[in-house]
Amino acid sequence: MGIIGFTSRRLNEALQYLHQYGDETTIIAGGTDVLVKYHERLDELHRVLNIWQLEELKSIRIINDQIEVGSLVTHTQLEDSTIIQQNAPLLAEAAGSVGSPQIRNRGTIGGNVANASPAGDTLTPLLALDASVKFVSLDRGEKVVSLEEFLVGPGRHIMKKDELITALIFPIPKDNTVGAFVKLGYRKALAISTVNAAIMLGLQGNLIEDCRIALGAVAPTTKRAKLVEELLQGQDVTKSNTFEILGQLEKDIAPISDIRGSQQYRTDIARELVTQGLQKIVNKEVGRSGR
Amino acid sequence: MGDNRLMIKVTVNDRLYELQVDPELRLVDLLRDELGLTGTKEGCGKGECGACTIIMNGKTVNSCMVLAFQADGSEILTIEGMGDGEELHPIQEAFIRQGAVQCGYCTPGMVLSAKAILDKNPNPSEEEIRKGISGNLCRCTGYQKIVDAIKDAAEVMGGGGDER
Numbered sequence: 001m002g003i004i005g006f007t008s009r010r011l012n013e014a015l016q017y018l019h020q021y022g023d024e025t026t027i028i029a030g031g032t033d034v035l036v037k038y039h040e041r042l043d044e045l046h047r048v049l050n051i052w053q054l055e056e057l058k059s060i061r062i063i064n065d066q067i068e069v070g071s072l073v074t075h076t077q078l079e080d081s082t083i084i085q086q087n088a089p090l091l092a093e094a095a096g097s098v099g100s101p102q103i104r105n106r107g108t109i110g111g112n113v114a115n116a117s118p119a120g121d122t123l124t125p126l127l128a129l130d131a132s133v134k135f136v137s138l139d140r141g142e143k144v145v146s147l148e149e150f151l152v153g154p155g156r157h158i159m160k161k162d163e164l165i166t167a168l169i170f171p172i173p174k175d176n177t178v179g180a181f182v183k184l185g186y187r188k189a190l191a192i193s194t195v196n197a198a199i200m201l202g203l204q205g206n207l208i209e210d211c212r213i214a215l216g217a218v219a220p221t222t223k224r225a226k227l228v229e230e231l232l233q234g235q236d237v238t239k240s241n242t243f244e245i246l247g248q249l250e251k252d253i254a255p256i257s258d259i260r261g262s263q264q265y266r267t268d269i270a271r272e273l274v275t276q277g278l279q280k281i282v283n284k285e286v287g288r289s290g291r
Numbered sequence: 292m293g294d295n296r297l298m299i300k301v302t303v304n305d306r307l308y309e310l311q312v313d314p315e316l317r318l319v320d321l322l323r324d325e326l327g328l329t330g331t332k333e334g335c336g337k338g339e340c341g342a343c344t345i346i347m348n349g350k351t352v353n354s355c356m357v358l359a360f361q362a363d364g365s366e367i368l369t370i371e372g373m374g375d376g377e378e379l380h381p382i383q384e385a386f387i388r389q390g391a392v393q394c395g396y397c398t399p400g401m402v403l404s405a406k407a408i409l410d411k412n413p414n415p416s417e418e419e420i421r422k423g424i425s426g427n428l429c430r431c432t433g434y435q436k437i438v439d440a441i442k443d444a445a446e447v448m449g450g451g452g453d454e455r
Contacts, residue, residue: 102351
């Protein structure tokens with residue numbers, strides 16, 4: 001009896017392990033979700049595959065017109081990365097708002113995506129950045145799927161048990177785009193978001209040419225507010241009727257009531273956060289996403 | 292149990308250990324129960340309170356959220372490694388001077404978070420200090436004195452960094 005632990009030192013070794021034992025294996029990287037989930041019942045784990053030592057998944061790179069973030073990049077790395085700060089400051093800000101320094105030093109972006117929490121703080125900026133998930137298995141090779149299609153429910157994604165996330169990829173935002181991340185939790189540190197929101201606007205002067213709004217903790221998955229996105233197209237971001245459009249947000253979301261907030265509260269907060277996000281952009285309190 | 296044990300090498304407070312560990316053993320249990328380093332405390336066991344904070348490869352981590360076998364090859368600093376056995380570390384001295392220790396349960400974790408703050412920036416702003424200890428709960432509510440102690444330590448250490 002007892003659980004079986006294995007440390008993979010190379011990606012291929014990890015994939016072989018998952019190929020053989022995927023069905024009975026729990027993958028652990030920083031452990032900040034796994035060790036909470038299995039608190040005081042670690043003996044219920046069967047096999048644990050430790051991927052923390054896979055150095056090849058720990059870098060942030062610009063490849064052509066895309067940014068590729070290795071799945072083992074930690075929240076601290078995201079927060080401190082010049083590439084992320086310059087090109088996707090909303091993602092750096094979101095990563096810096098997660099948990100505590102200790103959690104950010106261990107928790108990884110791949111783990112945040114694989115955990116698929118509806119409240120995951122890096123998921124909304126990733127959706128707003130139009131990110132895709134790169135994952136791989138031994139016998140079916142590499143797949144790249146949009147994050148939107150990847151997430152299918154609370155804690156659920158489309159990956160099979162023999163597959164491993166290797167990277168998150170998103171296009172480098174154009175020079176005329178600006179992004180913002182806003183969240184509300186009960187405390188600044190160590191609080192799961194009651195609601196979080198990420199916005200990317202492509203602006204032609206004050207006119208919204210293009211927009212993506214992602215919301216967390218208001219539906220079974222973090223999701224885009226596509227109706228409102230469409231209504232905002234062509235609107236002047238400085239005009240008050242643009243903000244009135246945000247009243248339609250409730251049609252895009254389906255919040256539940258739980259200990260962090262009621263359905264009505266979440267609906268109101270979602271609108272408030274998106275309003276704040278747009279105001280941050282209007283007031284230029286956020287850096288441009290392009291260079 | 293024994294059959295599934297894994298061999299690991301860890302350096303704790305500059306001393307190299309080669310150990311066999313059960314896969315479900317957490318790093319906090321390795322430190323406390325196997326190595327007898329009981330300065331590291333366990334509070335919530337879920338990464339919320341920071342009492343079990345240690346420095347691993349230069350970064351603060353909650354040792355209740357790391358499996359011991361994952362620490363293979365790492366360098367760990369616990370509260371026992373802060374002083375040299377004779378003299379306390381300047382951060383510890385500052386905590387005493389400023390009255391930043393009440394019940395003392397959060398103190399080892401606080402001191403290590405303080406070290407990480409000062410390692411990153413020898414002259415931190417109050418905001419940086421508060422953000423830096425945001426993962427450590429003190430239920431005696433001595434935060435102000437803890438912040439004062441970290442400022443004091445920064446001053447004493449001359450903003451010139453810490454060699455330890």
